[in-house]
Amino acid sequence: MTKIAFLGLGPMRPRMATPLTHARHDAPLWHRTPPRTAPLVQARAASAATPAEAAPGAAIVIPMLTDHDAARAVWPCPAGAIAGLRPGPTA
Numbered sequence: 001m002t003k004i005a006f007l008g009l010g011p012m013r014p015r016m017a018t019p020l021t022h023a024r025h026d027a028p029l030w031h032r033t034p035p036r037t038a039p040l041v042q043a044r045a046a047s048a049a050t051p052a053e054a055a056p057g058a059a060i061v062i063p064m065l066t067d068h069d070a071a072r073a074v075w076p077c078p079a080g081a082i083a084g085l086r087p088g089p090t091a
Contacts, residue, residue, distance in 0.1 A: 002026070002059045002060065003026040003027070003028075003057050003058045003059055003060075004026070004027045004058060004059065004060045004061075004062065005027070005028050005029075005030075005048075005054040005055050005058040005060070005061045005062070005081070006027060006028070006029040006030070006054070006062050006064065007029075007030050007051050007054060007061065007062070007063045007064065007065065007074050007081055008030070008031060008032075008063055008064035008065045008066075008070070008074070009029065009031040009036050009037065009040075009064065010064030010065070010066075016062070026046070026057075027045060027046070028045070028046040028047065028048045028053075028054040028058075029045055029046070029047060029048065029054065030047070030048040030049070030050065030051050030053070030054040032070075032073075034047070050079035050080075050084075051074045051075070051079065051080050051081035051084065052078075052079050052080055052081060052082075052083040052084035053079075053084060054081065054084065055081040055082075055083075055084030055085050056084045056085070056086055057086065058085075061081055061085070063075075063081075
């Protein structure tokens with residue numbers, strides 16, 4: 001199955017990721033406020049402590065961030081998604 005990482009819990013995240021989780025896709029999620037992930041984790045979603053932890057091996061990374069400041073905090077920082085991405089094929 002394809003790994004699809006979700007960064008942030010925008011309003012579409014539960015509607016997009018819940019069906020993927022139920023279909024047994026690897027769909028880890030990260031959110032700046034970890035308690036907001038609890039309902040999705042209870043529905044079998046994997047939770048990541050950092051964006052870098054969610055990204056490795058992902059064929060697709062879907063950010064649901066509020067603004068440019070949030071994007072800058074999620075992508076290039078040391079624990080950011082870019083640090084977790086790996087070059088080469090994921091399948």
